[in-house]
Amino acid sequence: MSNWTARDRAEIARRVAQDIPEGWYVNLGIGIPTLVADTVPAGREVIFHAENGLLGVGPAPAPDELDRWLINAGKQHVTLLPGGAFFHHADSFAMIRGRHLDLCVLGAYEVSSGGDLANWARSSTDTAPAVGGAMDLAIGARRVWVAMEHVTRSGVPRLVESCGYPLTSAGRVKRIYTDLAVVDVTPEGFAVRDMVEGMTLADLQDRTEAPLRMAEEA
Amino acid sequence: MSNWTARDRAEIARRVAQDIPEGWYVNLGIGIPTLVADTVPAGREVIFHAENGLLGVGPAPAPDELDRWLINAGKQHVTLLPGGAFFHHADSFAMIRGRHLDLCVLGAYEVSSGGDLANWARSSTDTAPAVGGAMDLAIGARRVWVAMEHVTRSGVPRLVESCGYPLTSAGRVKRIYTDLAVVDVTPEGFAVRDMVEGMTLADLQDRTEAPLRMAEEA
Amino acid sequence: MIDKFVTSVAEALEGVPDAATLLLGGFGAVGQANHLIEGLLETGVANLTIVANNAGYGEVGLARLLKEGRVRKLICSYPRIAGSTIFEELYGAGKLELELVPQGTLAERMRAAGAGIPAFYTPTAAGTQLAADKETRAFDGVPHVMEHALSGDVALVEAWCADRWGNLTYRRAGRNFNPVCATAARLTIAQTQTVAELGEMDPETIVTPGIFVDRVVHLPYGDPQD
């Protein structure tokens, strides 16, 4: 019996959203990150970028207001907020690669204590692999955060010494939001900013391959 | 006494315009080339490009219709034809460098029989040199034609074996329109397409440094 | 009088050769020139190299071309999506060559082709298996990959509005790769939902000036379906 309750996906997303200040330009990857858009505190203006050429992405449309010409990079129907803009793919990735995004939040298979990210292929001989914009985002955004489950379904840690899956980018992840904790990637390795209530560092270490320490200021 | 009359600047421009077919996208340099726009035969649609971000440049405005927001690359006030478009400098030079212009017509100090062009600096130690878009145009347009006087004011030939002035581009000029003749640049050197009435090849050779021959089909 | 309009898909596709490299605009179901893409089936061309972000959806457009065996090689960023079963079957059976390119590098390689830039350096994919065979170089101590321009014989794009000079605008997320593809091919063919008289399109708002467009066919088919 544990003394703690893991965050569900929406709660992980909400925890990420808490840390995004007003005015940031943010790209959200597929999966948990996509949920972040819906949990930004009311009244806080955060501008979401979709790599298929949108800035100012709004929430999903009501069913009777669906616009088939408005999709995000996950091919979901979205809305565009007042102040939004359209642009083409080369301009969109100029924004990404050119360090204009304050943040991207990505899903991952694994993150290493050196900030390496593996989120695009499960093996180097993956059948029908797909990379999309993951490598561009993971190298281009000013800050790269990851939102994911702390361990795999079979309990294998995803915060590792060294990634086993093919890399998306090297040394770029700065923070990881999981169902159990928020962990910074520092020059000295993983540093825990906070954990779900009731969780101890020892509990968390049991579920983490690389060494953990508490962050000096969390 | 000569049996021929040199073309004036407007006549050189008109001779160039005769050879521009409908539908071509054309950039005109400063000087005689600029005059080409006014001499395109009526009813023939040629689309003029200005490197400061205009396609569909029209004639100079009537004085009471001057729009101070509409200038060409020579900083002259112009009009924009129906069908024209505005774009920024990087896109404008993408058109140029990316081989999308059918033609640019440039002025020159010298053209060599190998198609080298010198039109931007009078010496390698020119005070306050200026290059503008000349090098981009001279390398990027699908065809580069030159419009200039056949000799300098002091009678020195401008069609030379090898350029003495600093190069703008190497081997890119395909045709030269002068006050005396129209001369192709071929792998075998200069080939005269036509001359002003009364001019002989010997007369023209006297005013040309590099060897001339008649073009096989003019 | 310049008039880039043609009256049929067949006329629009005239001269597209076997073994051509085709650049396809579109992202997801939006902005796909599906009528032109499917028109290729009628012309009989085969052995195509296709450059596109995705590998097609359902059984329309690119998915049909794949299914009918017209494609030799696919250059794309994200072939594996819901509904891309035809791609997965062919690729799994070794009947399709795949060059996987990060999405931003794919866009920039076409942009470079259109802009006369033969090669450029990008930090994307440096140190990953997608750059394993590529030349790399450090700038300010950061590793970068040299990428080459990617040009096409033909680009097939979907526009929202066009005039007889070939000026184009797009609709919302339908812009995506279309303006980039339009700059990067020797022959650019657009299908457009609406048509404007010359001068009706605001010169401030034209996204693809006609200099990049060779042929336009008017196909008012309505909203994309997914």
Added chain:
Amino acid sequence: MIDKFVTSVAEALEGVPDAATLLLGGFGAVGQANHLIEGLLETGVANLTIVANNAGYGEVGLARLLKEGRVRKLICSYPRIAGSTIFEELYGAGKLELELVPQGTLAERMRAAGAGIPAFYTPTAAGTQLAADKETRAFDGVPHVMEHALSGDVALVEAWCADRWGNLTYRRAGRNFNPVCATAARLTIAQTQTVAELGEMDPETIVTPGIFVDRVVHLPYGDPQD
């Protein structure tokens, strides 16, 4: 609430340091952010590196900065124009360093900086004295010059319309280098002739999305004079 508007030129220029590299939009007299440029005189900054196509006109804008000795180095394509007497005097007297860059290369170097491309190859200037000291490389047998990204500490741009998110449009030939400069600086400051409420600008026609813009000041000064 995001609001990038500031109420004065002084506020717009706050923090521009000595020895900064400034990217200036504008071509000829059109699209020059002259009020911001002249505002630099009040802030006292000096030792500037200026990236601009021309060296200024008459005695306004950049020409005034030059005259008052605030500029150490000029990176431009076409300094020698009618009315550029101040430039010619300073350059002739050895008081100004000049880096002459072909106009398309100047635009592309800034575009590259804004797009995260540290270097690219261009055929422009290959084999000429402007490429004499530069690395070259052949692609398909054609010589090309390697050019580096050119970024600025600050960009000063002139817009026609802006909203509080910093979305910008330009006016006719006033577009020119402005959108390119806006992408290539750490701090981008715009002066705008008109202002729109958020949502009033058509998202299809915004040229510079606000992501590239940090501060906007409303200066409805009217038509450019030449």
